[in-house]
Amino acid sequence: MSVLTVTDLAKAYGGVRAVDGVSFAVEAGERVALIGPNGAGKTTLFNAIHGQVQPDAGRVMVRGAETTGQAPHRVWRHGVGRTFQITATFMSMTVLENVQVALASYHRSALGLGQALRHRYRDEALALIAQVGLRDAANRAVSELAYGDLKRLELAVALTNAPALLLMDEPTAGMAGDGRGEMMKLVDRLVADVGVAVLFTEHDMDVVFGHADRVIVLDRGRIIASGAPDVVRADKGVRAVYLGTYDDGAVVT
Amino acid sequence: MALEDFVSFIVAQAIAGLASAASLFLIAVGLSIVFGVTRVVNFAHGSLYMLGAYIAYSLVAVMGDSFAGYLLALLLAAVAVGIIGGVIESTLLRRIYHAPELFQLLATFGVVLIVQDLTRTIWGPDDLFAPRMPGLDGAIDILGHAIPTYDLFLIGVAFAVLGGLWLLFRKTRFGVLLRAATEDRQMVSALGIDQRWLFTAAFVLGAALAGLGGALQMPRQAASLSMDLSIIVDAFVVVVIGGMGSIAGAFIAAVLISELLAFGLVIFPQITLVLIFLVMAVTLVLKPSGLFGRPEFLTAEDVRNPDPPLQPSDAIAKAGWRVLLAWGLVAPFVLGEFSTVILTEIAILALFAASLHFLIWGGGLITFGHAAYFGLGAYGAGLAVFHLSAGMAPALLLAPVAGALGALLFGWFCVRLTGIYMAMLTLAFAQIAWSIAFQWIEFTGGDNGILGVWPSAWASDPTVFYYLAFLVCAAMIWALRHVMFSPFGYTLRGTRDSALRSSAIGVDVMRHRWLAFTLAGAAAGVSGGFFAFAKGSVFPEVLFVSTSVDGLVMVLLGGMQSMAGPILGAIAYTEIQTELNRVTDLWQLVLGVFIVALVVVLPRGLAGLSALLVRRRTS
Ligand SMILES: Nc1ncnc2c1ncn2[C@@H]1O[C@H](COP(=O)(O)OP(=O)(O)OP(=O)(O)O)[C@@H](O)[C@H]1O
Ligand SMILES: [Mg+2]
Numbered sequence: 100m101s102v103l104t105v106t107d108l109a110k111a112y113g114g115v116r117a118v119d120g121v122s123f124a125v126e127a128g129e130r131v132a133l134i135g136p137n138g139a140g141k142t143t144l145f146n147a148i149h150g151q152v153q154p155d156a157g158r159v160m161v162r163g164a165e166t167t168g169q170a171p172h173r174v175w176r177h178g179v180g181r182t183f184q185i186t187a188t189f190m191s192m193t194v195l196e197n198v199q200v201a202l203a204s205y206h207r208s209a210l211g212l213g214q215a216l217r218h219r220y221r222d223e224a225l226a227l228i229a230q231v232g233l234r235d236a237a238n239r240a241v242s243e244l245a246y247g248d249l250k251r252l253e254l255a256v257a258l259t260n261a262p263a264l265l266l267m268d269e270p271t272a273g274m275a276g277d278g279r280g281e282m283m284k285l286v287d288r289l290v291a292d293v294g295v296a297v298l299f300t301e302h303d304m305d306v307v308f309g310h311a312d313r314v315i316v317l318d319r320g321r322i323i324a325s326g327a328p329d330v331v332r333a334d335k336g337v338r339a340v341y342l343g344t345y346d347d348g349a350v351v352t
Numbered sequence: 353m354a355l356e357d358f359v360s361f362i363v364a365q366a367i368a369g370l371a372s373a374a375s376l377f378l379i380a381v382g383l384s385i386v387f388g389v390t391r392v393v394n395f396a397h398g399s400l401y402m403l404g405a406y407i408a409y410s411l412v413a414v415m416g417d418s419f420a421g422y423l424l425a426l427l428l429a430a431v432a433v434g435i436i437g438g439v440i441e442s443t444l445l446r447r448i449y450h451a452p453e454l455f456q457l458l459a460t461f462g463v464v465l466i467v468q469d470l471t472r473t474i475w476g477p478d479d480l481f482a483p484r485m486p487g488l489d490g491a492i493d494i495l496g497h498a499i500p501t502y503d504l505f506l507i508g509v510a511f512a513v514l515g516g517l518w519l520l521f522r523k524t525r526f527g528v529l530l531r532a533a534t535e536d537r538q539m540v541s542a543l544g545i546d547q548r549w550l551f552t553a554a555f556v557l558g559a560a561l562a563g564l565g566g567a568l569q570m571p572r573q574a575a576s577l578s579m580d581l582s583i584i585v586d587a588f589v590v591v592v593i594g595g596m597g598s599i600a601g602a603f604i605a606a607v608l609i610s611e612l613l614a615f616g617l618v619i620f621p622q623i624t625l626v627l628i629f630l631v632m633a634v635t636l637v638l639k640p641s642g643l644f645g646r647p648e649f650l651t652a653e654d655v656r657n658p659d660p661p662l663q664p665s666d667a668i669a670k671a672g673w674r675v676l677l678a679w680g681l682v683a684p685f686v687l688g689e690f691s692t693v694i695l696t697e698i699a700i701l702a703l704f705a706a707s708l709h710f711l712i713w714g715g716g717l718i719t720f721g722h723a724a725y726f727g728l729g730a731y732g733a734g735l736a737v738f739h740l741s742a743g744m745a746p747a748l749l750l751a752p753v754a755g756a757l758g759a760l761l762f763g764w765f766c767v768r769l770t771g772i773y774m775a776m777l778t779l780a781f782a783q784i785a786w787s788i789a790f791q792w793i794e795f796t797g798g799d800n801g802i803l804g805v806w807p808s809a810w811a812s813d814p815t816v817f818y819y820l821a822f823l824v825c826a827a828m829i830w831a832l833r834h835v836m837f838s839p840f841g842y843t844l845r846g847t848r849d850s851a852l853r854s855s856a857i858g859v860d861v862m863r864h865r866w867l868a869f870t871l872a873g874a875a876a877g878v879s880g881g882f883f884a885f886a887k888g889s890v891f892p893e894v895l896f897v898s899t900s901v902d903g904l905v906m907v908l909l910g911g912m913q914s915m916a917g918p919i920l921g922a923i924a925y926t927e928i929q930t931e932l933n934r935v936t937d938l939w940q941l942v943l944g945v946f947i948v949a950l951v952v953v954l955p956r957g958l959a960g961l962s963a964l965l966v967r968r969r970t971s
Contacts, residue, residue: 151855170860175856175857180856189849190850211839214838
């Protein structure tokens with residue numbers, strides 16, 4: 100059974116067909132890169148999968164269960180973690196508290212009125228924080244973090260429900276070269292260790308071709324190519340709409 | 353009734369409704385234009401309307417003998433109010449464009465208070481009746497019903513203004529700029545327009561429309577000091593239904609509401625308000641941004657100034673809490689028995705402020721109608737005593753239940769909105785609760801209130817009652833503080849910081865907010881219940897917007913970012929008010945100036961004052 104199955108998914112904004120009949124599947128332990136020029140519909144596709152927007156048509160299945168049109172907080176219960184293109188974290192809390200809040204939700208005690216949160220799930224939270232390399236920043240206010248560290252924090256938060264699928268919208272955007280590599284190595288390790296499936300978007304072609312098992316190319320809401328990185332890289336159509344500007348190592352933006 | 357009579361009745365009511373819609377439209381559209389351009393909800397918009405009426409009254413007295421003179425008087429009143437609006441914008445509003453919505457609402461409410469007292473000082477407290485408009489003082493016969501010609505004139509003016517605005521917005525450069533500013537802020541700065549000029553101009557336009565709306569009312573109703581708040585609430589309802597920033601929305605919603613009132617008053621006068629409530633509720637559930645509103649006004653996530661993380665009390669804070677508690681326990685002995693009345697009030701209001709602080713600071717839920725739950729608690733207790741002859745203990749237990757049930761009902765709608773929409777909706781609900789208490793005389797005693805709500809014999813000694821109130825309120829405040837540190841409280845804080853992230857970690861954001869709203873409603877209900885017994889009576893004022901504002905001022909005065917803020921705020925505010933009442937009749941004026949100054953000079957409250965002083969000294 101696939102971790103994620105998307106069938107004929109569509110979403111239009113007024114006259115703009117942001118996602119236009121997209122179908123694909125993601126298997127356990129697979130790293131799939133979703134690429135395409137700006138405005139291709141990558142974020143909209145993520146939003147439709149994750150319940151942030153209601154798709155106009157099509158179906159979304161997570162591990163065999165239909166989640167089409169369900170709100171994000173329900174989709175999350177099916178084991179889907181998400182990081183955002185523009186990071187979304189709790190700015191008035193520490194790193195540790197961000198993860199603790201997520202863990203409280205995972206353990207279904209978000210409505211708990213008893214023991215203070217800071218005494219709960221500490222070890223579990225610290226382990227996740229260490230996993231993404233933020234151990235030293237655990238007690239820092241999120242508002243003081245560098246952008247790259249916010250991305251790491253988002254990853255730690257997304258891991259709190261032991262997800263089967265991670266949706267990562269531009270996980271390395273805004274990071275320096277070294278940071279990008281580190282972030283993706285982290286993802287690689289997660290995939291290897293716990294078999295999570297990762298669907299990510301990315302504009303840095305080094306990251307895409309270095310860390311994806313499979314690439315899906317989106318243009319104007321439609322899939323124009325998909326397959327192994329080398330196959331996609333050689334595809335003429337893809338080069339025309341997207342990779343034309345990619346010349347070994349350059350970053351397409 | 354014969355069919356003909358029925359038809360003519362319908363037509364007559366419809367025309368009366370349209371005539372009322374005219375003024376409501378003028379107010380609402382001005383409010384909407386100002387909001388669209390400046391993103392400020394101007395609470396004082398109703399005051400401009402009231403000023404329009406009073407100024408028109410004076411001008412009509414001088415020059416209103418002829419049709420032309422009367423008309424000129426009305427127009428001059430609108431111009432005068434436009435100028436006043438310009439002054440308000442350039443002296444006050446300009447300084448608060450970047451402040452949080454709550455501060456903007458509060459500062460403009462300060463203007464409401466100032467205008468109230470100034471108007472009272474200039475024109476006196478009595479209602480003023482203007483003569484009818486020469487030439488339009490008759491009636492014409494439509495299908496056997498006498499329709500005042502002035503009503504037809506009003507309807508004509510409304511359509512003329514609608515047409516004029518349409519032309520302005522479509523055909524003039526100024527209008528294009530206004531539209532651009534409403535639809536896309538960046539575009540305006542990109543066009544290189546002087547935003548300050550545009551903002552002032554939009555405000556003058558909105559103010560003049562409000563002034564015209566008020567002036568036009570003169571031949572129909574008396575100018576009175578309660579015009580400002582009653583119209584602003586109706587206008588809020590109209591823009592919430594029609595959608596902020598939309599002219600067509602304001603027009604359609606104004607007609608809808610006025611017709612509903614016109615027919616409702618004839619057919620089922622008792623439930624007209626409930627009808628409006630239902631229309632508003634249904635609209636918001638189906639389309640949270642209103643009929644023609646723009647959804648993006650709903651989804652502003654505020655990341656400008658994140659608060660620092662919550663800190664558990666350190667040694668100094670713990671000592672501070674102990675001192676406060678000890679002071680509360682010994683105060684009646686130190687200050688003498690006569691002080692217990694004020695001490696009791698402070699304890700009660702501190703809980704009220706703390707429950708508001710919990711919502712605003714703990715959950716980012718901007719409510720401008722927290723009086724509803726305080727008042728429901730007070731009425732719950734008072735009505736239990738009055739109708740059921742309940743004792744004090746059961747009545748006090750009923751208070752939080754009443755507060756919580758009200759919050760459960762109103763909150764279900766309010767948590768669907770955010771920011772300024774939520775603030776307006778909470779206010780509208782509270783005002784509806786107030787009108788019900790005011791109008792349902794058989795049940796609530798109306799304006800005469802409920803008397804004889806006295807404590808049981810064992811607590812009838814003021815000192816004993818003080819200790820009861822103090823201990824219960826202190827325990828509740830402690831409990832609210834405890835909740836803020838609990839998983840529930842942190843999750844709530846999370847929904848405030850980022851609803852997006854909250855839902856992505858499995859939090860049902862609306863349900864969570866709804867529960868917080870209910871909890872705060874219960875806490876406010878407790879304080880309302882005690883308030884009823886402390887006063888021995890319950891009047892509709894406990895539900896009125898001024899009670900909500902009292903709570904907000906206490907919270908801001910004490911400092912939003914501190915757990916002790918609401919308590920310090922309640923102490924300071926009660927003391928200030930007591931002293932002011934002693935020295936001046938114009939306490940509304942002083943309070944208004946005080947609020948404005950608080951927002952402009954000290955947006956972080958008393959707690960921020962020390963920070964400000966430290967910074968001054970070091971720089
Ligand atoms: N809320 C919205 N309202 C209207 N149009 C939208 C909305 N969100 C996205 N669009 C449009 O849908 C299309 C796809 O946008 P989307 O953000 O999904 O692209 P993307 O592939 O993520 O781009 P990028 O690489 O810049 O992140 C664009 O044309 C965009 O303008
Ligand atoms: Mg995107």
